[in-house]
Amino acid sequence: MTEKIEGEKSMGSLFFLVTCSVFLCFCSIYTESIAVNSITRSQPLSDGQTLVSGQERFVLGFFSAGVSRNRYVGIWYTDIPVQTVVWVANRDKPLIDSSGVLRIDVRGNLVLVNQKNYIFWSSNLSRAAENPVVELLESGNLVLQDQRGGVAGDFLWQSFDYPSDTLLPGMKLGWNLKTGLDRRLTSWKSPDDPSSGELSYGIELHGYPEAVMWKGTEEHYRSGPWNGLRYSGAPELAPNMVFSFSFTANADEVYYIYQLNQQGSILSRLVLNQSSNNGGELQRFTWNGKSNSWQLFLSVPRDYCDTYGLCGAYSNCDTNQSPPCRCLGGFKPKSLGNWNSMDWSGGCVQKTALSCKGHEGFLMFSGLKLPDTKRTWVNRSMDLNECEMMCLKNCSCNAYARADVRGGGSGCVLWFGDLIDIRQFPISSSSSGQDLFIRVDASELAVAQGDSKRKGKVIVAVTIALVSGILLLGCSGWYLWKWKINMTSPEGKEVDNEEQDIVEKSQMDDLELPCFNLATIAIATNNFSDSNKLGEGGFGPVYKGELCGGQEIAVKRLSKNSLQGIDEFKNEVILISKLQHRNLVKVLGCCIEGAETMLIYEYMENKSLDHYIFDEKRSTLLDWEKRFNIVFGIARGLLYLHQDSRLRIIHRDLKASNILLDCNMEPKISDFGMARIFGGDQIEAETDKVVGTYGYMSPEYAIEGLFSVKSDVFSFGVLVLEMVSGKKNRGFSKPEHQLNLLGHAWKLWNEGKALELIVPSVRDSCVATEVLRCIHVGLLCVQQQMENRPTMSSVVFMLGSENAVLPQPQQPGFFSEKYSTKASSSSSSMQHSSSTNCVTVTLLSGR
Numbered sequence: 001m002t003e004k005i006e007g008e009k010s011m012g013s014l015f016f017l018v019t020c021s022v023f024l025c026f027c028s029i030y031t032e033s034i035a036v037n038s039i040t041r042s043q044p045l046s047d048g049q050t051l052v053s054g055q056e057r058f059v060l061g062f063f064s065a066g067v068s069r070n071r072y073v074g075i076w077y078t079d080i081p082v083q084t085v086v087w088v089a090n091r092d093k094p095l096i097d098s099s100g101v102l103r104i105d106v107r108g109n110l111v112l113v114n115q116k117n118y119i120f121w122s123s124n125l126s127r128a129a130e131n132p133v134v135e136l137l138e139s140g141n142l143v144l145q146d147q148r149g150g151v152a153g154d155f156l157w158q159s160f161d162y163p164s165d166t167l168l169p170g171m172k173l174g175w176n177l178k179t180g181l182d183r184r185l186t187s188w189k190s191p192d193d194p195s196s197g198e199l200s201y202g203i204e205l206h207g208y209p210e211a212v213m214w215k216g217t218e219e220h221y222r223s224g225p226w227n228g229l230r231y232s233g234a235p236e237l238a239p240n241m242v243f244s245f246s247f248t249a250n251a252d253e254v255y256y257i258y259q260l261n262q263q264g265s266i267l268s269r270l271v272l273n274q275s276s277n278n279g280g281e282l283q284r285f286t287w288n289g290k291s292n293s294w295q296l297f298l299s300v301p302r303d304y305c306d307t308y309g310l311c312g313a314y315s316n317c318d319t320n321q322s323p324p325c326r327c328l329g330g331f332k333p334k335s336l337g338n339w340n341s342m343d344w345s346g347g348c349v350q351k352t353a354l355s356c357k358g359h360e361g362f363l364m365f366s367g368l369k370l371p372d373t374k375r376t377w378v379n380r381s382m383d384l385n386e387c388e389m390m391c392l393k394n395c396s397c398n399a400y401a402r403a404d405v406r407g408g409g410s411g412c413v414l415w416f417g418d419l420i421d422i423r424q425f426p427i428s429s430s431s432s433g434q435d436l437f438i439r440v441d442a443s444e445l446a447v448a449q450g451d452s453k454r455k456g457k458v459i460v461a462v463t464i465a466l467v468s469g470i471l472l473l474g475c476s477g478w479y480l481w482k483w484k485i486n487m488t489s490p491e492g493k494e495v496d497n498e499e500q501d502i503v504e505k506s507q508m509d510d511l512e513l514p515c516f517n518l519a520t521i522a523i524a525t526n527n528f529s530d531s532n533k534l535g536e537g538g539f540g541p542v543y544k545g546e547l548c549g550g551q552e553i554a555v556k557r558l559s560k561n562s563l564q565g566i567d568e569f570k571n572e573v574i575l576i577s578k579l580q581h582r583n584l585v586k587v588l589g590c591c592i593e594g595a596e597t598m599l600i601y602e603y604m605e606n607k608s609l610d611h612y613i614f615d616e617k618r619s620t621l622l623d624w625e626k627r628f629n630i631v632f633g634i635a636r637g638l639l640y641l642h643q644d645s646r647l648r649i650i651h652r653d654l655k656a657s658n659i660l661l662d663c664n665m666e667p668k669i670s671d672f673g674m675a676r677i678f679g680g681d682q683i684e685a686e687t688d689k690v691v692g693t694y695g696y697m698s699p700e701y702a703i704e705g706l707f708s709v710k711s712d713v714f715s716f717g718v719l720v721l722e723m724v725s726g727k728k729n730r731g732f733s734k735p736e737h738q739l740n741l742l743g744h745a746w747k748l749w750n751e752g753k754a755l756e757l758i759v760p761s762v763r764d765s766c767v768a769t770e771v772l773r774c775i776h777v778g779l780l781c782v783q784q785q786m787e788n789r790p791t792m793s794s795v796v797f798m799l800g801s802e803n804a805v806l807p808q809p810q811q812p813g814f815f816s817e818k819y820s821t822k823a824s825s826s827s828s829s830m831q832h833s834s835s836t837n838c839v840t841v842t843l844l845s846g847r
């Protein structure tokens with residue numbers, strides 16, 4: 001009997017609960033659903049209400065960005081699950097509460113005010129409106145029209161004239177010359193802060209207009225001028241099935257616009273994104289309904305050759321060459337010293353100075369992105385011959401080209417001043433790059449004409465000149481030293497090798513990289529004996545060696561699956577050997593003979609980090625101070641690879657055994673640049689064989705093969721947590737749960753017991769605040785979502801500043817042990833186990 005009563009009671013309370021929640025649901029639906037179609041004097045819009053477009057593609061309302069609580073008025077897509085904001089009214093002046101109202105004031109302006117009537121944003125009409133109505137069009141354009149006396153479509157104000165960070169189809173980017181209105185994109189400061197960031201993108205009004213991306217006050221990327229079909233620097237953006245692009249330049253307007261060919265079925269946006277890779281990009285996204293996500297169609301800058309002015313004046317940037325910068329024919333480096341040490345900013349100068357006395361002509365270069373158009377002059381009706389005459393007549397004219405490439409080409413552009421920011425596109429594909437005619441002295445013309453006949457001879461002559469020049473410059477020390485070795489070497493055969501070696505070297509025009517011959521290396525390593533073997537890396541075995549002079553070296557014998565040819569390989573090694581940082585292992589040279597390809601490094605006597613941190617005894621040799629110093633050093637080395645070096649290297653296999661320690665226990669990252677040497681595609685294809693070590697791999701890399709600087713950041717985070725805990729992430733186990741090291745660290749963190757993570761041998765020497773900061777940074781680095789992970793520059797900052805307020809880490813990627821051991825099997829099991837992950841998440845956050 002009592003039981004039954006109790007049962008009824010609980011039924012009653014259940015009923016009560018249900019009613020309540022239905023009511024609550026109803027309430028929330030009710031507030032959400034106050035959607036209107038227009039704003040008028042009598043119908044303002046307050047926080048919580050929305051204004052929708054006719055077919056409801058777009059909606060305007062109040063929102064908060066990311067973790068921020070500030071309130072903004074903005075426009076976003078109605079049906080896209082991740083709120084994608086395309087326009088913000090009060091981006092630089094947020095409301096701090098939800099008292100905001102968007103209404104029409106006495107003059108007819110649309111204004112955003114708070115409850116004290118303080119104005120946060122206004123449409124600032126130039127003339128008053130009598131009967132203003134504000135509507136959101138299906139294109140995403142917020143418009144204000146005067147319904148009395150106004151003509152339909154005659155907007156007194158429209159949001160398309162004041163872009164935020166996004167260009168939607170049908171929006172103009174550029175100038176209304178009559179009113180002086182300049183429509184340009186400005187990035188958000190961060191995903192949490194829509195205020196104007198440091199990147200902006202707009203049309204520069206030169207003689208021959210082009211779009212330029214600015215980073216603060218510095219030019220960051222140029223689109224190249226519009227050549228009638230497309231931007232000269234973006235051949236892939238010629239009209240295609242999805243988009244049509246156009247550029248208008250007349251006395252009234254200069255603007256760029258794009259449209260979708262099948263309107264309605266596809267969504268697309270062009271966004272200037274400061275929070276993307278490499279410090280900011282202009283990204284073109286299309287919506288993929290199947291995967292329910294935005295798909296990146298294209299982004300610029302694409303590579304280092306897109307970096308504004310990387311190669312200086314009169315020099316051509318070519319990603320297929322290394323080093324990428326080459327002086328144009330007829331030009332030579334302004335400073336050979338700087339040029340050879342990879343500082344190309346000084347650019348090149350005429351080999352024979354121009355006298356402008358009629359002894360001049362033009363050399364044609366094909367497949368180029370046309371140079372900076374700041375000082376240009378355009379005539380759209382001249383033909384190419386008239387153009388040449390025109391340029392020849394004016395001594396300050398340095399080059400000319402066709403202004404329009406359509407229909408065989410027409411028009412004329414002249415360049416005055418230095419030619420900067422040229423890049424090479426593959427000449428083979430017909431639609432890429434343009435012809436540029438550059439003024440040179442007649443003697444250079446003759447050289448160039450002879451060149452095509454006697455090309456071989458000229459190169460030999462140039463090489464000999466270079467060889468002797470560099471020898472004279474005092475770089476001969478190495479050769480002398482090597483000669484000495486060979487003189488004393490027992491094998492007579494070697495002298496032949498030596499000659500061959502030098503011949504080979506002279507074929508490369510960079511002579512600074514020592515190429516060791518095989519015999520030297522064989523002697524140094526005791527004929528690659530097992531006793532000299534230091535270990536086996538992802539790319540092949542590593543041997544210790546000692547050269548005759550006594551210098552100790554480490555020799556990495558590469559397995560033979562590099563896709564590159566020998567010349568490319570050498571060039572790559574030259575580039576990489578020029579990366580110098582105290583936290584990178586120094587590459588001394590290479591050896592290529594027959595089927596053997598080897599890299600020679602400086603030898604690190606203290607072996608690698610994994611020797612210490614995972615070994616109970618040796619672990620005591622690394623006290624906290626040393627550990628913190630090592631963490632810091634690795635971060636700095638990685639930052640150099642990601643940002644400060646000119647090559648933007650993603651390591652892709654950062655782990656304890658790839659961190660070597662010198663005699664001062666200073667960390668040196670090794671195996672960097674291997675990814676470059678082996679070529680990107682191959683690595684992706686052979687992920688589990690060549691590059692990447694489970695336990696250190698980010699989820700997006702392991703599952704989708706996507707790598708970016710953020711995958712290195714993930715590996716770095718794992719490494720930090722391993723250094724603090726003295727445990728390997730892979731194979732970590734605790735009887736009480738199934739989490740791996742990342743999961744364990746996160747659990748302790750959430751329980752406020754993070755200090756329990758620290759390895760006992762270090763407990764006495766540690767500084768608790770530093771340990772906590774390391775764990776905190778480590779957890780930020782291993783977050784599941786790559787966009788949440790910090791960049792290496794913020795990692796270095798966070799590690800170094802005691803008072804910085806760090807964001808709270810979110811769920812790490814791959815934190816269940818089950819998950820990481822399964823990671824090597826197929827992707828379907830991956831999905832399955834990721835749902836296991838979700839369960840773990842709920843359990844954890846429930847505590």
Ligand SMILES: *[C@@H]1O[C@H](CO)[C@@H](O)[C@H](O)[C@H]1NC(C)=O
Nearest residue numbers: 271273274275276277283787
């Ligand atoms: C900015 O770029 C990042 C990384 O590519 C991306 O995740 C993010 O969604 C982009 N932001 C916008 C507003 O599209």
Ligand SMILES: *[C@@H]1O[C@H](CO)[C@@H](O)[C@H](O)[C@H]1NC(C)=O
Nearest residue numbers: 376377393394395396397416
């Ligand atoms: C050459 O062109 C520049 C730029 O248009 C102009 O200022 C200068 O007067 C011209 N010089 C001659 C000699 O025509």
